[in-house]
Amino acid sequence: MPEAPENKPPSSKASRGRPRDWHDKTEQNTVKSLDRAMAILEDLSQHQGRGLSEIADGLGQSAATVYRVLVTLEARGIVEFDPVEQLWWIGPQAFVIGARFLRRTAMLDRARPILRALMMETGETANLGVARGAEVLFVAQIETHESIRAFFPPGTLSPLHASGIGKVLLSQMQDEEIARLMAAHPPERFTINTRTDFDLLAEDLAQIRERGYAIDNEEKTLGMRCIAAPVFDAFGQAVAGISVSGPTPRIDVARLSQIGSAVQRAAADLTKALGGEARA
Amino acid sequence: MPEAPENKPPSSKASRGRPRDWHDKTEQNTVKSLDRAMAILEDLSQHQGRGLSEIADGLGQSAATVYRVLVTLEARGIVEFDPVEQLWWIGPQAFVIGARFLRRTAMLDRARPILRALMMETGETANLGVARGAEVLFVAQIETHESIRAFFPPGTLSPLHASGIGKVLLSQMQDEEIARLMAAHPPERFTINTRTDFDLLAEDLAQIRERGYAIDNEEKTLGMRCIAAPVFDAFGQAVAGISVSGPTPRIDVARLSQIGSAVQRAAADLTKALGGEARA
DNA sequence: TTTGAATTTTTCATATTGTGAAATTGACTT
């Protein structure tokens, strides 16, 4: 029998009557109060440890409304209230729910051993990141044993234009998509090396495509270099990036191509594990 | 100048007019539609990859309502929709928000090197978990290099009565609190070794208090043993547990006390790093 | 001790808006 390669149709009733292919998702159909509540939650997650009125003022909402939202979320453990300091925090249930995002694909399970091997081979911290809007979302990391090490805790966001994984993901997008993203999110400068000029960035991206891996040469953080390669899924989409990052003295020019090859190999391994094919 | 040891009052307006100390948080003050929406989100996180009507049926809600909630959350990336399969998933933004729970305390940062050292010393996977209701929430893990290894991805929940960290946290609670928890959540049986009988469990807890560490002898998973010790905060509360877990053949009886000491030492180190004092 | 100021929590009247039933749409199957 010819195999249906990837996804098992979980239940039997797959999908009989689908709606139009063109996803309206009109904003008319949203729940306004829920959206306001989620704005409060997101705001709290960014600025934890604030009091009620501080949060309300920051969002321009009435304290009463914010209070009710927080109390509701607190009942589920999504936010927490410190009764001594009278401050609000993100709660454990938010972590529980959010962590289940990683179960969506088996990518993480497949990536872990590959990242570990990459860390062993290069001796440096290995990272896995996916694109999230104009940012890279770091989803996993295997740390080096060295005492000076790069560190992006899972859940960290970083701009596309100033990280190895970000640039390598950018390099796989259509030019028009790149231009749109960069226009919507003008590249911020982090260090003297950050490529904020579009032409400079485009030049780098072309080089990345040709070379097969990206180099972040202290473009986000002085003293830190990072080398990244793209991971493709079964549809040929660049869905993630693998990188190795460490202090510049250890990632010196002499090792760049050696590490580059190792990272490329790891990315190709993961691509294969996901049912994709390495690009030319 | 005398130092204000722990917490820096972030802003100046600390807390002038606090409400009563006894936190009513009456259920009257909650936002019902938000609570229903969060129920949908939690349900989705537990059963990802379902269609709209499947989710609605499971919750006994109307498809229209569930649809609007999901579309609203989708706009923020908290949930995601797979237009090909017409299925809903937890989105990256949920992960971003949830991961910030870990920034609340510096516990994780302080724990990581300690867990690493513990893993190195024992050769087995080291874990950090905190209590969450009647369950343990695993928040961090440093994996062994062995190819057969225990694995609880961060965000995993496990019942208190059937895990090393769970039992060690239980052992530090008041008897009345233990009774309440166990009554509300009758201990489920996972293996032949699971202590589902309250007296048997109480006996074990007494032994744990005396010995200073807990042993999970294949009580959750056959073939897996786990040794755990409690971590205390500056107020003397048991706020977390550190454990080492691995396959029974490697965690054999001969090594129990050696590993137990190592785990106790690691837990004491973290306790100290949190400003707490080791218990007698 | 008393008073005042700051902040949280509750009350209340109002209209915004969330809701389910039913109609509609679109895609897949036969």
Next chain:
DNA sequence: AAGTCAATTTCACAATATGAAAAATTCAAA
């Protein structure tokens, strides 16, 4: 081409979310 099924949208109504203002509570200063 007709039928079926699940996802959207519409619609009318009532539930309920909302802000303003009052009440409650605590801390600080007088």
